[in-house]
Amino acid sequence: MPESPARPLGIALIGYAFMGRAHSQAWRSVGAAFDVPEIERRVLVGRDESAVAQAARRLDWQEHATDWREVIAREDVDIVDICTPGFLHAEIAIAALEAGKHVLCEKPLANDTDEAVRMVEAARAARERGQVAALGHTYRRVPALAHARDLVAAGRLGEIRQVRASYLQDWLVDAEAGMSWRLRKETAGSGALGDIGSHAVDQIQFVTGQSVAAVRGRLATMVPERPGADGPEPVTVDDAAWASLELSGGAIASLEASRMATGRKNELSLEVYGTDGALRFDLERLDELWFLDATRPVTEQGFTRIVVTEPEHPYLEGWWPQGHVLGWENAFTNQARDLLLAVTDRDPAAYSPDFEDGLALQRILEAIIDSDAAGGSTVRL
């Protein structure tokens, strides 16, 4: 445990919808689970005074506020946690970094590459001052995925040759489900590709330790028009996306993301095949990692279902005895732990992914879109 600072670290959280609730849970739990510096859940920020007041009470924050600019200027705020819609990320994050705060920004980093570039510039400058600029690709803190990365890094799979990643959901199957900001390009930037496909791309890079070097892509909008407030309205983002990715180490990865996969609720799945072994993971059974060790005797080979709940597994020192499984939300607490340790040490390099990783992801997603626009042909990064 790093040396504790003079006073508890003050957290400000901006946004209290789905992600804001999940982050609140993490900030409430991190000190109970892990040896981290003391924190205070100082202030919750939202635009609607009465709603944010109620949310602050429910989610157990000391104060609430409606003006994020005032909040990031506060002396007693050390970390600004941004859970707003994506189009606000750049403005808030840059201001907070310039105000000397550490920042945790939910994914996607920004709505377009220009914004992302400016955020990266602000983060670079802040890094010189020891500030952390963290990106919330929380699934890196699911213990089974962290364990997968460790096994690959330790060489247990040998050389990686083939990766399969998919993220399948079904919440847009109903063609009568109405329009929303998530289905318009101007507000959402992208559809299934950006929203969930980005998680799959991040996992491909995280687990293999390789980066995407070239892509071929396809997008589809299966329900081209949905009921809007004033009658039928065109859907301007993708319902599903596919890509074939060349990785820097020579492996090929396939990617599939869909919100039209009937019966799939939240199925991020990953398969990694190497010369000496293989891995499989599925987010709907997130406590399990399936590992095949191809160096074992052939009569005993097969995928082993590892229940990733042993004290020796990543992050498990903070949780329950073996077999007492974790859920989706615990990864947010693990993320808060890692962030607090990096912040306390003022060591931005200790935390990833950072804003540069976010920019790189954005460029990959745009390359996939460009490839589809060009009939599927290769786009290099």
Add this chain to the structure above:
Amino acid sequence: MPESPARPLGIALIGYAFMGRAHSQAWRSVGAAFDVPEIERRVLVGRDESAVAQAARRLDWQEHATDWREVIAREDVDIVDICTPGFLHAEIAIAALEAGKHVLCEKPLANDTDEAVRMVEAARAARERGQVAALGHTYRRVPALAHARDLVAAGRLGEIRQVRASYLQDWLVDAEAGMSWRLRKETAGSGALGDIGSHAVDQIQFVTGQSVAAVRGRLATMVPERPGADGPEPVTVDDAAWASLELSGGAIASLEASRMATGRKNELSLEVYGTDGALRFDLERLDELWFLDATRPVTEQGFTRIVVTEPEHPYLEGWWPQGHVLGWENAFTNQARDLLLAVTDRDPAAYSPDFEDGLALQRILEAIIDSDAAGGSTVRL
């Protein structure tokens, strides 16, 4: 949501080991997840001043204390949550009930039937005054098990004929693992049967809605001697237990509990077979309920893997979008929710299991022990 009381409900938690940590998590989270009356995590109680002080800080309680008698006398404490070792349950629970407090007592209710009987008497008197005396068989609040109970209660399985329940762990496989209070009859009362078999019996009764009427049992101590402080010491409780149970509705249930099941980490599993359908559940995949509807066309029949994370499923209104799975700890928060609602309504009947259920469980476990002592012959309840 019931009408809120004048001031927040004050909680006192006694004990801060494994169960105390899990209950703390629940008290921290319940207000964020559910529409419940406001609470305050008033005081954490333990014997060691410095340790309890540190625990109170980590687990986010307002105060700490070392004398539980003083704490249960406090005006600002409404609910006493008992997470001490079992031999202290009776004394604390009875005193707290007599002091007019609502009580949540971790399982097992007591170390022997005499104590349990006295606790039930105290609970009956308290019930007249509107106090809740709740028993912590938390697995009733795992959404998939609550959903299982609902399906049975709705008649979807028809008449229940056969039940299979087991609770398998492996933490005593190593014969060199040393003695502890859990392996001595005088301190633990019972071994695998009481510790984990009791959960399986509770689920059999909870899900089927039938009670155990007669038992045949077997106990075994597979490692009869383990290293103690002063050399080898006899293990005086069971490592594993088996029983065949006749249920009040005519069904037969089999029971198996073991701490010697190599590779099984925390595997409470339940199978229920009825004239019109069947159910399967496994605690290591606790978000899933497998349901077979035998009234469907035979070409389409089979066990359906229901991911119990829809808003319409029990307790899911408080949690995350579909497919964002819960873990072991969330059931404690669900339990806190139900308790708070019963407490606010001063309606002890709204909460189960209660102390009488705990006494009934104790009698079943003792009947199994008696049957084994009699060579396996039937013992009626």
Add this chain to the structure above:
Amino acid sequence: MPESPARPLGIALIGYAFMGRAHSQAWRSVGAAFDVPEIERRVLVGRDESAVAQAARRLDWQEHATDWREVIAREDVDIVDICTPGFLHAEIAIAALEAGKHVLCEKPLANDTDEAVRMVEAARAARERGQVAALGHTYRRVPALAHARDLVAAGRLGEIRQVRASYLQDWLVDAEAGMSWRLRKETAGSGALGDIGSHAVDQIQFVTGQSVAAVRGRLATMVPERPGADGPEPVTVDDAAWASLELSGGAIASLEASRMATGRKNELSLEVYGTDGALRFDLERLDELWFLDATRPVTEQGFTRIVVTEPEHPYLEGWWPQGHVLGWENAFTNQARDLLLAVTDRDPAAYSPDFEDGLALQRILEAIIDSDAAGGSTVRL
């Protein structure tokens, strides 16, 4: 491959219902799959001339006959394969052995212990003359179960402590399903216990290499009366059975057999827990063996799904490339292989189970029935 005899071995098969069809398939296939002495499917025997003639044509036998006594006297018949109902086993098997033939007798060996004892006597005498008397517990030839036995025999599980075996079917769930000879004690001898429970007991002994030393049992007839030709008729055998078995090596095994397990089609399942590892098997996925090696690093432990289709796996030298899975019927061909090799070598000791194993099984089943009649108390063997 053993030296081939002067002329092909002649096979006579008595019975052409379910088991007769399965055995015919085996005799048709064994020479294609394995290096075995040449055989001829000489004659199929049944009581109904026209029906057996048609069956012989369909199942590809050279001849048919209606008098089994004449058939077992034929010079050109070497092996008599008995697939009749159980009450005819003793008479035919004893006569065939006395006529100098090798015998394969379907399970159960006999309808009662007296018959079984006489069969064992005949088999002992025949063994002196080099004749094989084989019992058809075919599941011993499912490759995954043979592999399980090999792993235990090689010490990979250490000392076996706990075994769980069950055989669950659902074909009697419907209370309106009519009476048949299988539901009357005088014709069937026993119900679920003898019919399918016997397979589970055989596997417990086969895989662990331990024998049953003492039992506690329970039987239940859940539908006590079913529609008969002349109105309701009592069911006089068990629908389901349970037992707790002490094994010769000190392990405890639980047994459960049922024809009332809604949705379970043919689910023989086995779990074996030892000091160094564990195994799981399920007949509905019979190409898979799940093996846990508890000596592996804890972060990589878990049940490994071995697809038992490698050339190095038992019996797989005769079948298809890896991953091209086998079905239920292939075990009969494997059984025919082993029998032919023992017959050619005139080495009865090379084949198991034999009639003595069948008698031992019968005594175990009767002990379970006796225990139930005595209220569940222990019966030693």
Add this chain to the structure above:
Amino acid sequence: MPESPARPLGIALIGYAFMGRAHSQAWRSVGAAFDVPEIERRVLVGRDESAVAQAARRLDWQEHATDWREVIAREDVDIVDICTPGFLHAEIAIAALEAGKHVLCEKPLANDTDEAVRMVEAARAARERGQVAALGHTYRRVPALAHARDLVAAGRLGEIRQVRASYLQDWLVDAEAGMSWRLRKETAGSGALGDIGSHAVDQIQFVTGQSVAAVRGRLATMVPERPGADGPEPVTVDDAAWASLELSGGAIASLEASRMATGRKNELSLEVYGTDGALRFDLERLDELWFLDATRPVTEQGFTRIVVTEPEHPYLEGWWPQGHVLGWENAFTNQARDLLLAVTDRDPAAYSPDFEDGLALQRILEAIIDSDAAGGSTVRL
């Protein structure tokens, strides 16, 4: 059952390696399993006199021969079953059709499109004469896949939108595994794409009832050089292939085929997503079909594991009682059944896939290769 012809149908089988063995098993078993016209396994054909003589004895054929031209001229041969390497298919099939025989040709239809076109022309002419020209995409006769097709055809999935198909094996993972004819373009035509990817494409079209209209593809040769007889030799076919397919009904299908997927033995998997339901299948568990009915109440929805062994399921009338699972080889027997019925009725339209389906498949595979050569851009069919 169709009216039986005057004499048994005579079968000639050319080739006795892997596929020849599997076809022999089918011809030996089909009459026992199904109500089909009587057949005789007349003659097995191979180039090596002594080897084919031995094979004919083992595989139970009446005669053997070395000159396929003489065999297809025989009066007593009605069906010519071609299991030779692909480069011989065209010559033999065209000659056999011209000789008035029915033909079953193993996949792939031919080594190139020119050959395939000539085979289709011969088949068209033969069809006028009532001759069947069948292509051996045997997996269409796996009961679970036939059931899948039936469910889609009955509208149970609504409109199909998304399909995922993959065929993963691992037999080329070892970079030291030597060269063979399968790894040279001139002898094999194609690698993983043609050998196993073709099965996946056939299933996509078979189950959905839609045809491929346009493709985008990628090929990779992960081990570019392998040990040959005279030192390192270049591998000139693909080790793995990927494609994105537009189907005639508007659905998008993804395809992945690999011989480098460590730990995957023979994993053809299929997922189909429609507006009203979804399906999943995996060849390593080929008795199971997973079906999700999205019209069921949301609290009970999920993938149902249908064990496709009920008498009401496709082909199961010929096999064993429920839960007695089939293996890989049984599909060949089912295929023989369908072929015999079409032959007896002289109704070529009753059997699919035919040679035209084979040609269409070949064109799809070539389009994928062309797309990859063009950097992944779209190729329409």
